[in-house]
Amino acid sequence: MAQRKVFAGGKVRAARQRAGLTQRELATQLDISVSYLNQIENNQRPLTAALMLALSEQLRLDLGDLVSDKADRLLADLREVMADPMFGEAAPGLIELKSVAASAPDMAQAVLRLYDAYRRANERLASADAALAGSGAGGAQTSYEEVRDFFHYAGNYIDRLDVAAEALAGRLGGEPLGRLERLAAHVEVACGVTVAFEAPERPEQMRRHDRARRVVSLNARLAPPTLFFQLAAQLALLAEAEAIDEIVRGAGFKTAEAAEICRIGLANYYAGALQMPYGAFLAAAASHAYDIEQLAFTFGASLEQVGHRLSTMQRPKARGVPFFFARVDAAGTITKRHSATPLQFPRFGGACPLWNVHRAFEAHGQIMRQLAETPDGNRYLCLAWSEEKRIGGFRGPVRRYAFALGCEIAHAGRLTYAADLNLDRPAAFEPIGISCRICPRGDCLQRSVPPLDARLTIDADSRAVVPYRLG
Incomplete structure (x- = not known):
């Protein structure tokens, strides 16, 4: 699988400015052209491994910070929002979204908040009871x-x-x-x-x-x-x-x-x-x-505490394996979510039903493994288990949760759970998505709703498990 490209123009520009260097001065130190550096700072060109090492030396940048740019998180959230058909042909393309996420993160956050308010307002209007009650929850x-x-x-x-x-x-x-x-x-x-x-x-x-x-x-x-x-x-x-x-x-x-x-x-x-x-x-x-x-x-510690802690091991210059961690209740609601990986949890809907965490309740006491691939081509080793937490006696309250922990396949070799798995066999990876509303997979039999930006083909004379085709 091709290595994930690293775009960190905003970080490079900010570090250069802190060092009091012009683009020409930094380009000379890096032995590259000014135009090449300009393209990097505007996220038009990705960083190579050699260039990341040179930037680390010249600008005292932490390599981990370059690879795990927070713009990746913003970009994933923006792409989910822009999948809403309300934007139609006016939705910006990937290059524009990358530029906004890296160069104007405050603007990106404002767009996310605005969309969240719009979505909540629509939900309230769709509910006659909520409209009559005049809920003060606001958008x-x-x-x-x-x-x-x-x-x-x-x-x-x-x-x-x-x-x-x-x-x-x-x-x-x-x-x-x-x-x-x-x-x-x-x-x-x-x-x-x-x-x-x-x-x-x-x-x-x-x-x-x-x-x-x-x-x-x-x-x-x-x-x-x-x-x-x-x-x-x-x-x-x-x-x-x-x-x-x-x-x-x-x-x-x-x-x-x-x-x-x-x-x-x-x-x-x-x-x-x-x-x-x-x-x-x-x-x-x-x-x-x-x-x-x-x-x-x-x-x-408990397994939940260990899983949560593993998702926080991102101290500069002493980083562990980047993990995602989530807690899911019996209804499928994600009640806790953290990710130091490119995997993004849905902000506006349920998680993919093909994710192994939903099966963990069926295998109580066991740690389940899954090799999974998301639509963006990233591959992961996913672990899942469930726990039952009791307080009091026979009639005391009981809480049941499933937990998900995983990392990109590039790091899986460091985990004991991958020792007997064939990580080089493409067929071993199950296709999963983020949520149905933004997943482009057209052959998924578990799809609950069509993607927001998809054209549907519906034939009343022909019925499959999913009653429509995408495109």
Whole structure:
């Protein structure tokens, strides 16, 4: 398969300007023509491997940042939006979208927000009940979606909190045995509160901070990994409050609600980084060939926590395998999503039913594998498993989730899960999409709705599984 082309014109231009160089001066240093550099900065030419190395040396650019340009994420979102037939022939082409995503990211974000508002307005108009009720939800992006996009465009890596958590993890010690007790003792001394493990009034309550009594109560029924995570998140809200506040202010959220949701998300990020400190976790992941069950045992974590942490291992100059990670409920709704890969989750619809995560509920306790290819030609090794989380006794609440973790096939050789798979056989890869509304595959028997930008051929005298043909 052809190597994915890297367009990073915006980053190159910004780095050149920071260095105070003209295009001619930088072109001379790189031993290329000025016109060639101009084409690179305008995303008309991709970066070669040799040129990326030269730019890294001349402008002190991190190679990982060049390869994983955030413009890729914006581009995928823009392409999904422009597939709406409302744009018709006025929809810009791929080259124009690449230029906007790389050179005018704020404009691209504004277009996404505008389309989201348009889509929500149409949904409200389509519902007579909602129209009569006069819902005040508005057409704006929800607070949760705003926070989701914040982490999405941050690459799901928050350096300040990650480094702080790693430093504390070093002081606490890495042995999982007794680590919860050591953390509780640290919280009591550092934050001046009492940590209590007890049965809560409501079985679904995991933790509660009583500010008046200065007591942090944790549900004693929770599994040890969850107890550690919840206590670490509370520690972040107390000891890292200043850092979290600065990050939230810098994000520029439109509502106080979104800011509070992000504050919780950042506390959870710190908790995962404390539970699985970056350097030690990255070394263990490489040593155990990214075996998630072995990593869960080594760090006293759950499989979900390990999968989520793997999706954050993108520290500059110390990057791990880029993973995507998602959590899906029994209805097929994606309730958690992170991606350091080109794979983009749908923003405006359900995920592809051919993705193996939807079958994970049928194979409880097993890690399923799938070799998959998306319409853009990228290939992935996809892992999926399901878990059942109980709190309380026989009649206590139960949550059931399936989880997806995967990477591009170029990195699959580093994973134990690929050791017996033939990664060079094209027929081994199942065709999957992002969502039916933007998937161009014309021969998919699982298609639920036609693509938004497709012409349909419908023949009443001939019926197949899908009652229309594309084109």
